[in-house]
Amino acid sequence: MIDTHCHIDDPQYADGLDAFIAEQKAGGVEKILVPGVNEASIEPVREVCNRFRGYLYPAIGLHPEEVKEDYKEVLDRMEDELYSKAGADYIAIGEIGLDYHFDTTFKQQQQAALRRQISWAIDKDLPLMIHSRDATEDCLNILSKTSGIRGVMHCFSGSREIAERIVKMGLYLGIGGVITFKNCKLAEHLGSISLERIVLETDAPYMAPVPNRGKRNESRWMSYVVQKLADVYGCSEEEIDRQTTENAKRLFNI
Numbered sequence: 001m002i003d004t005h006c007h008i009d010d011p012q013y014a015d016g017l018d019a020f021i022a023e024q025k026a027g028g029v030e031k032i033l034v035p036g037v038n039e040a041s042i043e044p045v046r047e048v049c050n051r052f053r054g055y056l057y058p059a060i061g062l063h064p065e066e067v068k069e070d071y072k073e074v075l076d077r078m079e080d081e082l083y084s085k086a087g088a089d090y091i092a093i094g095e096i097g098l099d100y101h102f103d104t105t106f107k108q109q110q111q112a113a114l115r116r117q118i119s120w121a122i123d124k125d126l127p128l129m130i131h132s133r134d135a136t137e138d139c140l141n142i143l144s145k146t147s148g149i150r151g152v153m154h155c156f157s158g159s160r161e162i163a164e165r166i167v168k169m170g171l172y173l174g175i176g177g178v179i180t181f182k183n184c185k186l187a188e189h190l191g192s193i194s195l196e197r198i199v200l201e202t203d204a205p206y207m208a209p210v211p212n213r214g215k216r217n218e219s220r221w222m223s224y225v226v227q228k229l230a231d232v233y234g235c236s237e238e239e240i241d242r243q244t245t246e247n248a249k250r251l252f253n254i
């Protein structure tokens with residue numbers, strides 16, 4: 001299994017990190033991708049990924065909820081980091097996107113920040129880790145304006161129609177703990193989507209799957225997501241593991 005979205009730089013993982021990583025490996029997790037969310041996360045993401053080089057892989061991005069008045073200057077500095085020598089380590093631009101859930105004050109700025117970060121991805125030929133909440137139409141509209149984008153719609157939980165539109169655009173769906181939640185319709189919606197467009201993720205420390213819902217999430221618990229996907233696709237858990245791992249390697253070039 002490859003965890004394509006895990007905030008392992010979160011201070012909640014700082015204690016006993018060596019043991020934690022060993023447990024993830026023992027639990028069948030081959031690699032973990034670590035998104036950035038703002039300027040302050042650059043250093044911790046980098047540090048933890050350097051410490052576990054070849055197992056953890058860093059991404060860089062300004063999360064939509066982090067976009068404020070000063071976003072242009074923030075992006076200038078993040079761009080310097082991306083285009084520095086050390087910037088060659090980044091395997092993706094993310095997480096980036098639009099989020100109108102709690103606050104739409106900076107809607108226009110969020111859109112401008114997304115466009116600019118997409119241009120980095122095109123220039124650097126990197127995939128995107130996309131966060132979209134209560135902003136589907138605007139998000140898909142912006143993404144569809146650029147040809148040649150690659151990436152994953154992270155923490156996907158939308159309808160069949162939206163899933164199909166995303167896949168048609170050449171993007172992947174990041175599936176995590178949400179699919180195990182009671183009353184979640186996602187499993188029914190995914191059946192028509194090719195398994196070749198699904199990647200696994202946790203969004204840890206959030207979104208722990210049932211039966212660990214509410215706990216600090218762990219990458220190895222993606223096994224519960226794999227079980228659920230095996231039901232949906234009517235195949236073995238080994239096949240889900242093999243195909244999603246292959247998909248993540250193809251998408252992120254790792």
Ligand SMILES: [Zn+2]
Binds near residue numbers: 005007035095203
């Ligand atoms: Zn995230």
